Amino acid sequence: MERLSRLTPATIDVLKMLVAAEGPVWGLQIVKTTGRPSGSVYPILDRLESSGWVSSAWEDDTSRRGPRRRYYQLQQEARELAAAAVTTLENKQKTMRSSRVRPAGLAEA
Template identity: 45%
Template sequence: MRMTIPVAKVLAALLADPEAPRYGLDLMKLTGLPSGTLYPVLHRLQAAGWLAAEWEEVDPVAAGRPARRYYRLTPEGVRAARAALAELRALAPDSPKPRGIAPTGAPAW
């Protein structure tokens, strides 16, 4: 997996609570990434086996919105994401370290 800043932001957001299913708009808010950047990253993570995705079972008419596609790191994805972000931090020892999730819910990258 090629580690880019958008990939690192998505992984950090997903790792903040690996058990929590996240949908696109939620991830856009957490990462600050536009949909045109976010969805290709999600697709690559899913193709690599790091991410599982499933559609919510909801009646769009009753819910008043379309069904959401929820994303969650796989167990392999959790291990790989933690290792990749640790390696990224090790490569840039003089740069500021991520501080986790900021009070607004956005990763502190």
């Protein structure tokens, strides 16, 4: 498993979804849940899979109509690292929000 070089907010959203999932997650479900465009989510999933963080498999159900679904699952070895990355970014965002400079003339309550 390789270290991730880019942990963008979109990557964190995808990791958050995968950490919360109890099993494989359909790619379009990740797109819908994260609210990120498929043009961002699928390259992230590809990068995570190439790095060994995620595995994927095509569905075997031939009775379902429509295109085959590809399911993604966070590797067990990556679960702790992914959860830590999500927590780190969330804490960083909280710190940034709380330390924003207030406009002059506004008193604190």
